Amino acid sequence: MARVYIKHIIEELINLKMIDYYPLYQLIDRKSLKNNKLIRFNSNKKASDYYCTFCGHTHTGKNVNLHTKLKCPNCGHNFYVLGKHNNIEDVEDYITRYEVNKRKELIARLFYFKKEYDKVEMKYKTQLFEVVRLNVDRDIAIKKDTYWVMCTGWRHAEGYRDWKRDNDRFSYYRDNAFHDCFLYDIVQRTNLKNILSKTKYKYSAMDIVARNGGIDTIGFLRLWEMYPKVELLAKAKCFNLIKDLIYRGNKYSVNGVMKLIEDNKKSLHLIADMDLTVSEFKMAVKYQLKDKKIIKMAVKCDMFLDVKTNQAAKIIQYLGKQNCKCHEYRDYLETAALIGMDLKNSNVRFPKNIHKAHNDVMNKYKVVKDELINKKISDFSKDLEKYIYEDKKLIIKPAQSQQELIDESKQLDHCVRRYGEKMAKRETSIFFIRKKKNIKKSFVTLELKEGRVVQVRGYKNNVHNPLDQSVIDFVHKWEQKFRLEGF
């Protein structure tokens, strides 16, 4: 056989025969069927005229209500009724069509279509034109009327540019990134099995994948070229698993997954029956699970389970029955441990009602936590007593407890109560400035952080009443005495 050069392949692709577009239009109609609408116009109390964007007929009838479904008397489809000024979404997608060339190589042709609703003419206008041709065996592609727009991606305009070799997207597939070429799920399947049977892809079972829809068929062929066993997955209808392998080929080791399947042939029917993804299958095998709800739960829990326990299967079953989210359970266990409950006790580990038990430990923890914070604020407050200072009228002293902060907040209508935890951690310190003749009544609050006065706040954060001059002078004197700054 004569040697074939790249330029011959490209010429061949350019000179492919025109095809019959009619079947493609039929595919588009099927794809966009649910996007069609009945358009109501000339409506009055007695009757309305309405137009079916699917079959193109105009009817007159009673009770044609906007935003309800109605059956078109001509084509018999149920469509939503819209007013003539409502927007109808465009439908935009690709159709892949396969052929075989004279050397029995597989050729993929990609057609772009867009259906736009024309408000004036009250009908869809369909554009349909060919944009990519790929010699699958040789991974050589040409493109037409195709250009790249930053942020939106590939765009198409008929008559924009003639056939040209494609070097950046449609031909190349990179190691393990199978999902890179034709992410479009509509495949013209007429005769597909027969076409494949003439090519080197005859045992790939790609026609089964194409029948399912929603899977990148070129990506699948690339996957099959490296891992011919995926044919079995296609035949067993493990479509979600196949999708995972195509789309996340680099995330999962395909070999690893294939080996797992090999080692667990008995579970293969499980994947097919429940259409499991890779992670779901891994969980099903790892913990011998058979219920899809529980398998999904296991996927969410996996990290937590591996780290925390060796009773994973038991926990998954338990959470499934309790209808409990993994993070809630984790929260429960951690909090229970914090308040000193015995996690070795199985009544603690698996309470009869996890939601109630979770609530209980959270409430108990709140009490403990408040005590803890109070203790820490009080300890810190003792260290801060060295800053206590007074003149004839005013005194400044540190806050001594969470309760004091809450009282101060209430009296002055500001938010110093939220500083309790920070103060307990010694990240900042809160002082109260009071009038000596009424020492219990809140007057002004001061925050001191790392030797700097950060804020001085009176009633409602001084929004309406500025600080009294006597307070300003007092704070300045206090700063001077203790070599503080900031105010």
Ligand SMILES: [Zn+2]
């Ligand atoms: Zn109709």
